[in-house]
Amino acid sequence: MKKVDYILVGFGIAGVTLAESLLQRGKTFVVYDDAAKGATTASGGVLNPTVLKRFTAAWNASEFFETAIPFYSQLSDRLNASLINTTTIHRIFNSIEEQNNWMVASDKKELSQYLASEITSNQNPAINAPFGLGAVKEGAMLQPKELIEKFRAYLKDRELLRIGQLDFNALQVTSNDIRYQDISAANIIFSQGASVVNNPFFKLSVSPKDDRVFVGNKGEYVLFKAPALQLNEVLKGPVMIIPLDDHLYKVGASYSRDDFSEETTIRAKEEILQKLKKMISCNFEVVGQVAGVRPTVIDRKPLLGGFDDTLPVYFMNGLGTRGLSMAPLLSTWLLDFIEKKTVLPKEVDVKRFY
Numbered sequence: 069m070k071k072v073d074y075i076l077v078g079f080g081i082a083g084v085t086l087a088e089s090l091l092q093r094g095k096t097f098v099v100y101d102d103a104a105k106g107a108t109t110a111s112g113g114v115l116n117p118t119v120l121k122r123f124t125a126a127w128n129a130s131e132f133f134e135t136a137i138p139f140y141s142q143l144s145d146r147l148n149a150s151l152i153n154t155t156t157i158h159r160i161f162n163s164i165e166e167q168n169n170w171m172v173a174s175d176k177k178e179l180s181q182y183l184a185s186e187i188t189s190n191q192n193p194a195i196n197a198p199f200g201l202g203a204v205k206e207g208a209m210l211q212p213k214e215l216i217e218k219f220r221a222y223l224k225d226r227e228l229l230r231i232g233q234l235d236f237n238a239l240q241v242t243s244n245d246i247r248y249q250d251i252s253a254a255n256i257i258f259s260q261g262a263s264v265v266n267n268p269f270f271k272l273s274v275s276p277k278d279d280r281v282f283v284g285n286k287g288e289y290v291l292f293k294a295p296a297l298q299l300n301e302v303l304k305g306p307v308m309i310i311p312l313d314d315h316l317y318k319v320g321a322s323y324s325r326d327d328f329s330e331e332t333t334i335r336a337k338e339e340i341l342q343k344l345k346k347m348i349s350c351n352f353e354v355v356g357q358v359a360g361v362r363p364t365v366i367d368r369k370p371l372l373g374g375f376d377d378t379l380p381v382y383f384m385n386g387l388g389t390r391g392l393s394m395a396p397l398l399s400t401w402l403l404d405f406i407e408k409k410t411v412l413p414k415e416v417d418v419k420r421f422y
């Protein structure tokens with residue numbers, strides 16, 4: 069038997085940040101991942117410290133951002149790739165009232181670091197923004213698909229990644245260790261995203277029951293080409309436009325509650341394109357569409373820890389709509405909880421629903 073400190077199940081952003089944190093701590097592990105589509109590869113890659121619908125700061129934004137940017141920079145160095153860049157996110161204003169609300173918000177203590185106080189006038193003829201734009205500072209863009217691909221290759225070279233679905237029937241769990249195939253591990257962490265609904269150790273009710281705690285929230289993006297758009301930074305209106313390269317953009321995302329399927333839909337495409345047409349006036353060509361399921365919790369907070377104190381079985385889940393910015397600090401909280409017996413913040417503890 070090969071002995072390791074951890075088995076990780078799932079290699080989306082939760083698995084990625086756990087693996088990097090374990091490497092930094094000198095811990096041994098093996099990752100199991102079925103290489104299926106997950107939320108992370110479908111995601112927009114935007115790290116946004118604010119909620120642009122309401123002009124508020126995202127929950128715990130400053131703590132998450134202080135950790136996330138250096139964490140992903142360090143991981144980029146490990147993988148010898150440029151995977152994170154800072155970016156400005158522009159919000160299109162719809163009225164004078166919105167401009168005023170923005171100015172008031174930008175004066176608030178928790179937001180002044182993120183919201184530029186002045187209104188920017190729109191200089192791009194392909195964008196419809198007669199009331200101007202507000203700028204969010206300190207946002208960032210991660211390349212989630214490239215990150216996963218490069219990190220998978222890194223782990224595979226070191227024989228730390230096993231591709232395939234973990235079979236729960238073949239998993240032996242005792243209070244002393246976890247055994248699976250030729251591996252004996254001191255702990256197992258399930259970082260399976262929305263697929264956790266099929267995990268027999270997961271004890272929270274799943275939609276569509278009335279007492280649901282864990283809900284799927286499907287999101288879709290449309291990919292389009294628009295040489296005349298000439299947009300280099302993220303633009304938020306009724307939907308978000310994210311510049312990729314070579315005049316290619318992602319636009320979305322949609323929200324569809326209680327949907328755990330990963331197929332793209334015509335409905336989401338039409339809804340997104342209708343909103344896109346309100347934001348831009350140039351020609352564009354649709355070239356693709358992606359979908360993923362956000363692992364979302366009813367109180368919109370993550371899920372960390374274990375359900376049974378006698379077993380070394382843990383979860384990192386519930387990353388919701390802002391998983392990329394939260395995951396680095398969440399992985400630290402979870403590993404400190406397991407290794408150093410620290411107390412998890414009660415907002416993220418899986419036991420808060422008991």
Ligand SMILES: Cc1cc2nc3c(=O)[nH]c(=O)nc-3n(C[C@H](O)[C@H](O)[C@H](O)COP(=O)(O)OP(=O)(O)OC[C@H]3O[C@@H](n4cnc5c(N)ncnc54)[C@H](O)[C@@H]3O)c2cc1C
Pocket residue numbers: 077078079080081082083100101102103104105106107108109110111112113114115232233234235259260261262263264286287288289321322359360361362363384385386387388389390391392393394
């Ligand atoms: C369309 C869309 C846009 C988004 N945009 C953003 C954004 O711009 N910024 C942001 O911060 N967040 C965004 N999010 C949210 C973010 O993507 C999620 O919070 C995050 O990716 C969840 O990561 P995860 O690792 O928990 O799950 P996932 O990324 O889904 O990863 C889970 C992995 O586990 C694997 N797995 C599951 N079960 C097993 C098993 N039994 N055996 C082996 N492997 C298994 C799956 O195949 C998958 O690879 C977006 C989400 C969507 C859907």
